[in-house]
Amino acid sequence: MQIDTIMQQSAQAFDIYKQVKPAERAAFLETIAAEIEKQREILAETAGKETNLPAARLNGEITRTTNQLKLFAELIKEGSWVDAVIDTARPDNTPPRPDIRRMLLPVGPVVVFGASNFPFAFSTAGGDTASVLAAGATVVIKGHPAHPRTSLLVFTAMQKAIAAAGMPEHTVQHVADVALGKELVLHPLTTGVGFTGSLQGGKALMGYATERESPIPVFAEMSSINPVVFFPDALQTQAPQLAQTFAASITLGMGQFCTNPGLLIAIQSEALENFLHLLGTAIAASTPQKMLHSGIQQAYVKGRANMLAQEAVTLVSETAAPAGEEAWPALARSTGAEFLKNHALKEELFGPYSLVVTCKDKAELMAVLKSLKGQLTTTVVGTETDTAQWQDVIALQATLAGRIILNQPPTGVEVCAAMVHGGPFPATSDQRFTSVGTSAIKRWVRPVCFQNFPDHLLPDALKKDNPQGIWRTVDNQLTK
Amino acid sequence: MQIDTIMQQSAQAFDIYKQVKPAERAAFLETIAAEIEKQREILAETAGKETNLPAARLNGEITRTTNQLKLFAELIKEGSWVDAVIDTARPDNTPPRPDIRRMLLPVGPVVVFGASNFPFAFSTAGGDTASVLAAGATVVIKGHPAHPRTSLLVFTAMQKAIAAAGMPEHTVQHVADVALGKELVLHPLTTGVGFTGSLQGGKALMGYATERESPIPVFAEMSSINPVVFFPDALQTQAPQLAQTFAASITLGMGQFCTNPGLLIAIQSEALENFLHLLGTAIAASTPQKMLHSGIQQAYVKGRANMLAQEAVTLVSETAAPAGEEAWPALARSTGAEFLKNHALKEELFGPYSLVVTCKDKAELMAVLKSLKGQLTTTVVGTETDTAQWQDVIALQATLAGRIILNQPPTGVEVCAAMVHGGPFPATSDQRFTSVGTSAIKRWVRPVCFQNFPDHLLPDALKKDNPQGIWRTVDNQLTK
Numbered sequence: 001m002q003i004d005t006i007m008q009q010s011a012q013a014f015d016i017y018k019q020v021k022p023a024e025r026a027a028f029l030e031t032i033a034a035e036i037e038k039q040r041e042i043l044a045e046t047a048g049k050e051t052n053l054p055a056a057r058l059n060g061e062i063t064r065t066t067n068q069l070k071l072f073a074e075l076i077k078e079g080s081w082v083d084a085v086i087d088t089a090r091p092d093n094t095p096p097r098p099d100i101r102r103m104l105l106p107v108g109p110v111v112v113f114g115a116s117n118f119p120f121a122f123s124t125a126g127g128d129t130a131s132v133l134a135a136g137a138t139v140v141i142k143g144h145p146a147h148p149r150t151s152l153l154v155f156t157a158m159q160k161a162i163a164a165a166g167m168p169e170h171t172v173q174h175v176a177d178v179a180l181g182k183e184l185v186l187h188p189l190t191t192g193v194g195f196t197g198s199l200q201g202g203k204a205l206m207g208y209a210t211e212r213e214s215p216i217p218v219f220a221e222m223s224s225i226n227p228v229v230f231f232p233d234a235l236q237t238q239a240p241q242l243a244q245t246f247a248a249s250i251t252l253g254m255g256q257f258c259t260n261p262g263l264l265i266a267i268q269s270e271a272l273e274n275f276l277h278l279l280g281t282a283i284a285a286s287t288p289q290k291m292l293h294s295g296i297q298q299a300y301v302k303g304r305a306n307m308l309a310q311e312a313v314t315l316v317s318e319t320a321a322p323a324g325e326e327a328w329p330a331l332a333r334s335t336g337a338e339f340l341k342n343h344a345l346k347e348e349l350f351g352p353y354s355l356v357v358t359c360k361d362k363a364e365l366m367a368v369l370k371s372l373k374g375q376l377t378t379t380v381v382g383t384e385t386d387t388a389q390w391q392d393v394i395a396l397q398a399t400l401a402g403r404i405i406l407n408q409p410p411t412g413v414e415v416c417a418a419m420v421h422g423g424p425f426p427a428t429s430d431q432r433f434t435s436v437g438t439s440a441i442k443r444w445v446r447p448v449c450f451q452n453f454p455d456h457l458l459p460d461a462l463k464k465d466n467p468q469g470i471w472r473t474v475d476n477q478l479t480k
Numbered sequence: 481m482q483i484d485t486i487m488q489q490s491a492q493a494f495d496i497y498k499q500v501k502p503a504e505r506a507a508f509l510e511t512i513a514a515e516i517e518k519q520r521e522i523l524a525e526t527a528g529k530e531t532n533l534p535a536a537r538l539n540g541e542i543t544r545t546t547n548q549l550k551l552f553a554e555l556i557k558e559g560s561w562v563d564a565v566i567d568t569a570r571p572d573n574t575p576p577r578p579d580i581r582r583m584l585l586p587v588g589p590v591v592v593f594g595a596s597n598f599p600f601a602f603s604t605a606g607g608d609t610a611s612v613l614a615a616g617a618t619v620v621i622k623g624h625p626a627h628p629r630t631s632l633l634v635f636t637a638m639q640k641a642i643a644a645a646g647m648p649e650h651t652v653q654h655v656a657d658v659a660l661g662k663e664l665v666l667h668p669l670t671t672g673v674g675f676t677g678s679l680q681g682g683k684a685l686m687g688y689a690t691e692r693e694s695p696i697p698v699f700a701e702m703s704s705i706n707p708v709v710f711f712p713d714a715l716q717t718q719a720p721q722l723a724q725t726f727a728a729s730i731t732l733g734m735g736q737f738c739t740n741p742g743l744l745i746a747i748q749s750e751a752l753e754n755f756l757h758l759l760g761t762a763i764a765a766s767t768p769q770k771m772l773h774s775g776i777q778q779a780y781v782k783g784r785a786n787m788l789a790q791e792a793v794t795l796v797s798e799t800a801a802p803a804g805e806e807a808w809p810a811l812a813r814s815t816g817a818e819f820l821k822n823h824a825l826k827e828e829l830f831g832p833y834s835l836v837v838t839c840k841d842k843a844e845l846m847a848v849l850k851s852l853k854g855q856l857t858t859t860v861v862g863t864e865t866d867t868a869q870w871q872d873v874i875a876l877q878a879t880l881a882g883r884i885i886l887n888q889p890p891t892g893v894e895v896c897a898a899m900v901h902g903g904p905f906p907a908t909s910d911q912r913f914t915s916v917g918t919s920a921i922k923r924w925v926r927p928v929c930f931q932n933f934p935d936h937l938l939p940d941a942l943k944k945d946n947p948q949g950i951w952r953t954v955d956n957q958l959t960k
Contacts, residue, residue: 074956078956080958085897085898085919086898087894087896087897087898087899095892097894097896098888098894100894100896100898100899101898102898102899102900102919105878107911107912206690206695207690210686210687210690214853214854214904214905214906215686215905215909216905217910217912373694374694387934387937394937398585398928398930401928402926402927402928402929403928403929403930403931404928404929404930404931404933405931405932406930406931406932406933406934406937407932408578408931408932412575414567414577414578414580416567416577416580417565417567417582417953417956418565418566418567418580418581418582418929418953419567419580419582419929420582420927420928420929422926422927424694424926425694425695425696426694429695430697431587431926432587432697432922432923432925432926432927434927439565439582439927442912443912445912446882446902446904446911446912447882447900447902447912447914447919448878448881448882448883448884448900449882449883449884449898449899449900450878450883450884450886451883451884451885451886451888452885452886452887452888453884453886454864454867454886457867457874457886471958473897473898476554476558476897478560478951478958
């Protein structure tokens with residue numbers, strides 16, 4: 001089918017879908033969750049074949065996906081997210097102030113690109129799609145080519161939900177052909193783009209979006225090495241436990257998470273050497289597994305070889321060579337001086353690989369942090385003694401990323417209201433937004449202001465008697 | 481001075497300024513307002529010479545400028561704007577949920593370009609600058625070349641405020657040289673750009689921002705013709721009053737407002753002809769004045785001649801030829817059919833010019849609206865009978881702009897919490913933001929999430945006992 005037809009259909013569906021009341025839109029999201037739940041077995045099985053991910057992980061991800069849909073349903077049922085702001089008329093002001101009311105309204109058809117590493121939670125009915133539909137916008141999904149059958153099955157479940165909930169047929173559409181991605185972004189009726197994937201892919205989409213006669217926002221989550229700083233007292237007192245925790249985080253899901261800790265930074269010391277020995281041992285003891293698909297595996301093998309071939313980069317440890325097609329987790333090390341010189345060391349290597357950078361002193365550690373690009377997360381590993389002593393380093397870390405974590409690994413992204421899965425470029429294309437958590441809805445809405453409108457012509461969220469009972473800012477006071 | 485030095489200074493000042501407590505930051509904004517107030521006379525006099533704007537207007541604009549600064553001071557004193565969201569730990573969840581807290585923090589140094597048409601309210605210490613400083617970010621101002629002495633005087637007042645309030649010297653910096661604008665946007669330490677001006681200028685800045693190794697957001701407010709739809713019953717019953725109101729709006733400040741009503745749309749009728757006769761008469765009776773500067777005046781004269789030379793565009797009325805260098809207000813007309821064919825008619829002509837488009841029926845009127853690009857405002861002129869009858873047209877209008885107005889002219893932009901001075905491209909570069917009103921602060925901040933941090937290491941806004949007493953969302957409940 002031609003992209004133009006698809007986008008026309010999306011725009012027509014949008015004209016209807018945007019008027020659907022929040023309660024019905026919430027019920028629609030819950031119905032999608034229920035339809036996915038009905039297909040759980042076949043979905044997990046199909047995705048298992050397409051992605052090499054184990055059943056437990058896939059089932060967990062399906063639960064996460066349906067929970068996300070339900071979370072957005074709750075958000076729009078509660079309703080305050082529209083950020084209604086009302087300034088009532090002040091006829092006696094000079095000049096007189098008119099009645100001005102504002103709320104968030106959906107932008108229009110949005111194109112969502114499925115991610116390879118989350119066949120459910122960040123693909124067809126994943127977080128991007130859930131946030132678009134919650135906002136009242138329609139969506140055209142570009143399924144990821146690495147799990148086409150999974151994507152189509154999820155889309156079929158969504159179509160059932162559309163029929164069951166009585167939504168316009170083209171509220172959700174699905175495109176499988178990779179070559180059509182560019183055309184979707186360039187189409188004049190597209191008003192926004194959501195993407196999770198490589199830096200190269202994200203930058204291409206950003207380029208198309210700016211090329212358009214009317215540029216549109218692209219939210220692309222792209223590249224992060226998630227630096228972890230280990231402070232001396234923690235290394236001195238907690239090395240065995242830290243080694244277990246971080247070996248598990250580095251090898252979790254074969255390192256195929258956006259928040260995989262790819263860079264470990266510390267000031268050189270005996271305690272550090274002891275920690276690295278323990279960490280290396282734990283990584284060597286981990287079980288090699290197949291990666292998501294052969295393309296990713298080849299890129300990892302090649303990338304790892306390239307990293308290890310860099311000057312002054314040495315292997316600390318790796319798992320024993322696997323018998324079959326599994327990939328090897330590995331830990332490498334270099335120095336702060338070398339890291340500052342060689343930009344190749346700062347690039348993301350997608351997979352179970354982490355680079356340790358040993359710094360000669362605090363100044364070098366700060367320089368290493370300052371040399372980093374934008375990140376999704378950064379982690380502080382420190383005792384109370386450390387956090388008291390290294391406040392300036394921690395403050396610097398907070399400028400690098402959307403999320404700063406104390407004494408926990410960065411993997412594991414909680415889907416909740418406070419989550420920020422975002423960060424300065426190239427972590428994402430726009431650090432003012434997040435793709436995980438309920439705030440993700442803000443990417444697909446715009447404020448619209450109604451001036452001097454009588455009550456009966458206003459949207460419910462802005463009417464005088466607040467029929468939805470939502471929190472609103474009225475004359476600068478938050479009120480229900 | 482070199483741009484690199486300026487941006488380094490801005491980044492260094494940012495490291496200190498971002499830590500200034502909200503109450504002190506508010507006091508700083510109030511001190512800027514006070515310093516500007518002290519210079520009111522010389523500022524109005526200097527701007528009068530540089531911009532040809534009358535003293536009353538300039539004095540009103542100075543008041544607007546100081547009020548804006550005070551409004552942002554109130555916003556940050558109250559403090560809830562940081563959108564604090566707290567999800568407390570749930571150790572019994574599977575997996576356990578960590579404590580996650582999020583708030584908005586400033587992005588870094590921002591470059592603000594002064595506007596030609598608001599020498600105070602949208603220039604050196606105008607809305608963009610006030611919102612940047614309120615956010616806790618530092619600012620480098622590119623003064624507008626049409627009012628260099630005014631800009632420098634305002635900057636001097638700001639420097640006094642910096643000294644008096646004890647802020648870092650380079651919290652605010654000022655650059656006069658036009659050629660340096662591009663360099664400022666391209667500099668790696670720049671994290672955001674604010675601009676109000678021409679489509680051409682805004683697009684150039686957007687281009688530079690994407691060219692960068694790390695792209696940054698540009699909020700550019702660029703181009704809008706602010707379509708007004710006149711419905712039949714209103715034309716039938718209120719023509720004389722409407723003619724006065726809209727003639728005044730079209731000629732206000734010689735049409736040099738972003739929200740100038742440049743396009744008047746209606747279905748053809750006798751009542752419309754009567755209204756146009758009255759409107760034309762009122763415009764012809766208006767007083768020609770000099771425009772902001774000779775470049776703008778020449779562009780208007782040339783642009784107006786070009787518009788009137790278009791096929792099937794005829795002059796309805798204009799003022800008598802002025803004796804001196806003043807520009808002529810003018811009203812022209814064409815048909816819906818012609819407007820749909822000729823894209824030149826859809827472009828903004830900056831100045832006291834408005835085009836009437838008469839449509840043969842409702843379908844053509846809808847087609848004319850659909851053919852428009854994004855707008856800052858759109859206005860509905862209709863009685864209760866009209867608004868009941870033409871709901872679909874009004875709904876279509878609401879999709880075009882950031883602000884939809886009923887029975888009031890679009891000129892006059894109230895600075896308040898609910899205001900949206902924004903809209904789809906090319907009205908602005910990103911319809912999700914506004915440059916007027918307190919929400920303008922959202923352009924210069926990003927959410928940052930703190931995971932598993934003890935209370936004493938958290939920013940005040942996120943501490944357990946809420947020392948600032950701000951509104952926060954705690955476990956999905958809004959609370960103080």
